[in-house]
Amino acid sequence: MKKIAxxxxxGDSPGMNAAIRAVVRKGIYHDLEVYGIYHGFHGLVNGNIEKLELGSVGDIIHRGGTILRSARLPEFVNPEVQKEGLEQLHKHGIEGLVVIGGDGSYRGANALTNLGFPCVGVPGTIDNDISGTEFTIGFDTAINTVIDAIDKIRDTASSHDRTFVIEVMGRGAGDIALWSGLAGGAETILIPEEKETIDNIIDRLNRGKQRGKRHSIIVVAEGVMSGVKLAEQLKERIDADVRVSVLGHIQRGGSPSATDRFLASRLGARAVELLLEGKGGRAVGIVKNTIVDHAISEIINQPHKIDNEIIRLAKELSI
Incomplete structure (x- = not known):
């Protein structure tokens, strides 16, 4: 193998640039030519491909987002569109591809693998919802961003005796809400994997009020309901000053944490090693601080699982 891409x-995630850097520098160290494909699979189909040098990835390890840009291409599920992407890879003499992204990106990589082209997936998503790895690139930075917001909101909540509903990202996975809610001391955490009734939330708020607690923090994943809708329901049932903060895309930005930079560097480098070993159709990950890899076809068919022990602990500590 002489050329990889x-x-x-x-969705972008903090640490993607660190992973790109690792792929490029690891590849060049092993005498490979490394190419960058801009704007994801959309750029692949359109041939937006350029050769990268060591200087191309200089001073990017600390930057959020992705220098290769990102885009979504729903049409890539079409076999004919997949073949167009494959033709571009062959046109440039590229023999292996590293795909950094989430579930949809993995499905694209799996499709190319099924066409006989070796791909390796690297988990880059703030949602932490990829199977086969305990952590995804960007998750640590995202939850630290949320925790920072919770800490600031708690200051004003306590000053004004208010209940704050903080909406965080996570349509189908509650890891961001669960981890940041536990670390931020939230009284209530709502995630898609664990059903919670409005009555239970109100009971918890009332118990806190009875023991003299004058403010509360509720963290809700967007996959449960909107923060605005939850606040409206609470206002109808309780006598409290309820406010809402929707953190939105601020969770995706920012300089990646040391943990994400370290993880991205390890995963990106291992992806290149797998291609050099002639192993395509794999997805790298980290389990018990050890870099592992699994078949992409297995990963995309395994549902994301939340850590029930963390759910239990969060409930016990929020009494």
Missing amino acids: VLTSG
Whole structure:
């Protein structure tokens, strides 16, 4: 193998640049030519491909987002569109591809693998919802961003005796809400994987009020309901000053944490090693601080699982 390429697809996440850097520098160290594909699978199909040098990835390890840009291409599920992407890879003499992204990106990589082209997936998503790895690139930075917001909101909540509903990202996975809620001392955490009734939330708020607690923090994942809707329901049932903060895309930005930079560097480098070993159709990850890899076809068919022990602990500590 002499030429490989790397692309980022789907939602961006802090640490993607560190992963790109690792792929490029690891590849060049092993005498490979490394190409960058801009704007994900959309750029692949359109041939937006350029050769990268060591200087191309200089001073990017600390930057959020992705220098390769990102885009979504729903049409890539079409076999004919997949073949167009494959033709571009062959046109440039590229023999292996590293795909950094989430579930949709993995499905694109799996499709190319099924066409006989070796791909390796690297988990880059703040949602931490990829199977086969305990952590995804960007998750640590995202929850630290949320915790910072919770700490600031708690200051004003306590000053004005208010209940704050903080809406965080996570349509189908509650890891951001669960981890940041536990670390931020939230009284209530609502996630898609764990059903919670409005009555239970109100009971918890009332118990806190009875023991003299004058403010509360509720963290809700967007996949449960909007923060605005939850606040409206609470206002109808309790006598409290309820406010809402929707953190939105601020969770995706910012300089990646040391943990994310370290993880991205390890995963990106291992992806290149797998291609050099002739192993395509794999997805790298980290389990018990050890870098592992699994078949992409297995990963995309495994549902994301939340850590029930963390759910239990969060409930016990929020009494």
